[in-house]
Amino acid sequence: MKLTVVIDGRRCEAHDGQSLAALLWALKLPARRSVSGEPRLPWCGMGICGECRVAVDGRDGVLACLTPCRDGQQVQTQRGARR
Ligand code: FES
Numbered sequence: 001m002k003l004t005v006v007i008d009g010r011r012c013e014a015h016d017g018q019s020l021a022a023l024l025w026a027l028k029l030p031a032r033r034s035v036s037g038e039p040r041l042p043w044c045g046m047g048i049c050g051e052c053r054v055a056v057d058g059r060d061g062v063l064a065c066l067t068p069c070r071d072g073q074q075v076q077t078q079r080g081a082r083r
Contacts (some may be wrong), residue, residue, distance in 0.1 A: 003071040020064035
């Protein structure tokens with residue numbers, strides 16, 4: 001089943017069961033940027049490194065690797081980097 005996830009205002013097609021981190025990888029989008037502006041990509045894929053933090057439906061600091069894509073989900077990169 002195909003889902004639509006909106007990432008930074010861009011409508012993206014995702015697969016049922018796909019994690020947000022896998023979707024970001026597939027689209028070659030960084031989850032966030034470091035304080036020096038370097039793109040940060042999901043790394044461990046199992047909830048340990050924190051490199052995949054994004055905002056999902058207005059909630060900051062969500063780990064994309066542990067979050068399944070849902071239809072209509074609103075994802076913002078960058079915002080998840082704030083602490
Ligand atoms: S990729 Fe490491 S916590 Fe998500």
